Amino acid sequence: MTSETTDDWRRPGPTPEQRRLDLYAGLTATILALFSLTLARSTGMFLLGPPPSDLEQILWTIAVPLPLIWRRRYPTATALIVSAAFIGAQVRAVPEWQLSQWALFAAIFTLGAWGPDHRRSRLVRVGVIAAMFVWMAVAYVISYRSLSPDTFADAIGPVPPLLAAIVTGVLINVLFFGFAYFFGETAWVAARREHELAAQAEALRRSQAEAREHAVVGERVRIARELHDVVAHHVSVMGVQAAACRRVFDKDPAKARTALASIEQSARTAVDELRRMLGVLRAGDREPARAQQQAAGIDQVDAVLARAREAGLQAALGVYGAPTPLPESVSQAAYRVVQEAVTNTLKHATGVRVLDVRIRYLAQEVEVEVTDDGRATRPANADGLGLVGMRERVATHGGELEVGPRTGGGWRVRVRFPLPVTVGGAA
Incomplete structure (x- = not known):
C-alpha cells in the first residue's frame, strides 16, 4: 500500500x-x-x-x-x-x-x-x-x-481528574482521526484494486480477441493451403493432358481419347478431394475421426505418381526402411509435399522424362524426396503459394525443407519430418 x-x-x-x-x-x-x-x-x-x-x-x-x-x-x-x-x-x-x-x-x-x-x-x-x-x-x-477550584469536586475515581480528562480527550481524538485516516486509505486501495481488475479484464478481452483473430487467420491460411494443393495439382495434370490431347487429336484419336479420359478422371478426383476437404471443414470437432479417415496420406502417394504417368512421365516410387504408421497430420503433410512437388514439375519444368519419389523411414524421422531430370523454365519463386504452403506444413511439424536444383541437372524437393519418440522407437 x-x-x-x-x-x-x-x-x-x-x-x-x-x-x-x-x-x-x-x-x-x-x-x-x-x-x-x-x-x-x-x-x-x-x-x-x-x-x-x-x-x-x-x-x-x-x-x-x-x-x-x-x-x-x-x-x-x-x-x-x-x-x-x-x-x-x-x-x-x-x-x-x-x-x-x-x-x-x-x-x-x-x-x-x-x-x-x-x-x-x-x-x-x-x-x-x-x-x-x-x-x-x-x-x-x-x-x-480558567478552571475553578471546585471543578473536580465530585471526582471519586483512582485517576487524577485532570489526567483522566486529558487521556479521555486524547483517546477519543486518536480513534476519531485514526478511523478517518484508515477508512480513507482502505477506500483508495479498494479503488486501485478495482482499477487493476478492470485493466486485467480489458487485457484479457484484447488477448481473447487477438486469439480469435489469429485463429481465424490460421484457419484461412489452412483453407487456402488445402485449396491450392487440391486444385493446383489436378488442374496442372489436366492442363498437361489437354495439351497432349490437342497435339494428337487429329493424328492419333485413340491417344486423344485416352488423354480425355485421364482429364475426366482428374476432374472427378479433384471434385472428390474438394468435397472431402469441405467435409473436414464443416465437421470441425464433431466428427474428427471420420474426417481424419477421409484425409489423404503418405500411403496414397502412388496415386499422385499414377497421374504423372498418365501425363507421360516415367514416375518411380521407392520406399526405404521398415514402413512405420505415422501420425495422421504428418502423413497428410508428406502426401501434400509430394503432390505439390509433382505439380511444380508439371507446371514449371521442361524436358522431364523421369520423376523419382523416395520415402525413407529413419530412426527418428521420415524423409521424403522428389527429384526430376528436367530444366526449370524459371527460377523458383520463394513467395509462390506452393512453396509457402510447403514451408508452413513442414514448420508446423518442426521439420526441414530443402528446395533447389540438383548438381547433375533437374530439381530436388526434400523434406524431413521428426517422429515422436514412440514412433521413432518402433522404426
Missing part, C-alpha cells in the same frame, strides 16, 4: 453523478449543522465559552460543512478549508460542534480515498491531524487556566 508502484497510481476524478451527490450531501450537512446550532443555542450549552454574535455563529457553522460540496472534486482544498474553519469555530467558541466534527471526518476520509496524488494526500492528512492535536493541547492549556 505504500510502495512506489501503488502510490504512483492516480485515481480518476468523480463522475458527474458523484458530483451531484456531493452537492446534495454538502447542502444537507450544512442545513443539519444550522439546525444543530439552533438546538445548542436553545439549550444554552456554551461549553467552549461565551459565543460570538449570531451572524458570526451562522457564518462559522456554514463554513465547516459547506466545502463538502467539492469534496471529491477538490479533496485537498476541501480538507484544508474544513480543518481551518473547524479550528476557527472552536477558537471563536461557536456552540455547534457535533455536525462540524463529522464534516471534518468526511473531509479527511475523502482526501485519503480520492486524493489524486496519494503521497501528497498522505502528507496533508498527517499535517491536518497533527494540527488538530496541537490545537487540542492549546485548548487544554487555555481551559486549565
Whole structure:
C-alpha cells in the first residue's frame, strides 16, 4: 500500500453523478449543522465559552460543512478549508460542534480515498491531524487556566481528574482521526484494486480477441493451403493432358481419347478431394475421426505418381526402411509435399522424362524426396503459394525443407519430418 508502484497510481476524478451527490450531501450537512446550532443555542450549552454574535455563529457553522460540496472534486482544498474553519469555530467558541466534527471526518476520509496524488494526500492528512492535536493541547492549556477550584469536586475515581480528562480527550481524538485516516486509505486501495481488475479484464478481452483473430487467420491460411494443393495439382495434370490431347487429336484419336479420359478422371478426383476437404471443414470437432479417415496420406502417394504417368512421365516410387504408421497430420503433410512437388514439375519444368519419389523411414524421422531430370523454365519463386504452403506444413511439424536444383541437372524437393519418440522407437 505504500510502495512506489501503488502510490504512483492516480485515481480518476468523480463522475458527474458523484458530483451531484456531493452537492446534495454538502447542502444537507450544512442545513443539519444550522439546525444543530439552533438546538445548542436553545439549550444554552456554551461549553467552549461565551459565543460570538449570531451572524458570526451562522457564518462559522456554514463554513465547516459547506466545502463538502467539492469534496471529491477538490479533496485537498476541501480538507484544508474544513480543518481551518473547524479550528476557527472552536477558537471563536461557536456552540455547534457535533455536525462540524463529522464534516471534518468526511473531509479527511475523502482526501485519503480520492486524493489524486496519494503521497501528497498522505502528507496533508498527517499535517491536518497533527494540527488538530496541537490545537487540542492549546485548548487544554487555555481551559486549565480558567478552571475553578471546585471543578473536580465530585471526582471519586483512582485517576487524577485532570489526567483522566486529558487521556479521555486524547483517546477519543486518536480513534476519531485514526478511523478517518484508515477508512480513507482502505477506500483508495479498494479503488486501485478495482482499477487493476478492470485493466486485467480489458487485457484479457484484447488477448481473447487477438486469439480469435489469429485463429481465424490460421484457419484461412489452412483453407487456402488445402485449396491450392487440391486444385493446383489436378488442374496442372489436366492442363498437361489437354495439351497432349490437342497435339494428337487429329493424328492419333485413340491417344486423344485416352488423354480425355485421364482429364475426366482428374476432374472427378479433384471434385472428390474438394468435397472431402469441405467435409473436414464443416465437421470441425464433431466428427474428427471420420474426417481424419477421409484425409489423404503418405500411403496414397502412388496415386499422385499414377497421374504423372498418365501425363507421360516415367514416375518411380521407392520406399526405404521398415514402413512405420505415422501420425495422421504428418502423413497428410508428406502426401501434400509430394503432390505439390509433382505439380511444380508439371507446371514449371521442361524436358522431364523421369520423376523419382523416395520415402525413407529413419530412426527418428521420415524423409521424403522428389527429384526430376528436367530444366526449370524459371527460377523458383520463394513467395509462390506452393512453396509457402510447403514451408508452413513442414514448420508446423518442426521439420526441414530443402528446395533447389540438383548438381547433375533437374530439381530436388526434400523434406524431413521428426517422429515422436514412440514412433521413432518402433522404426
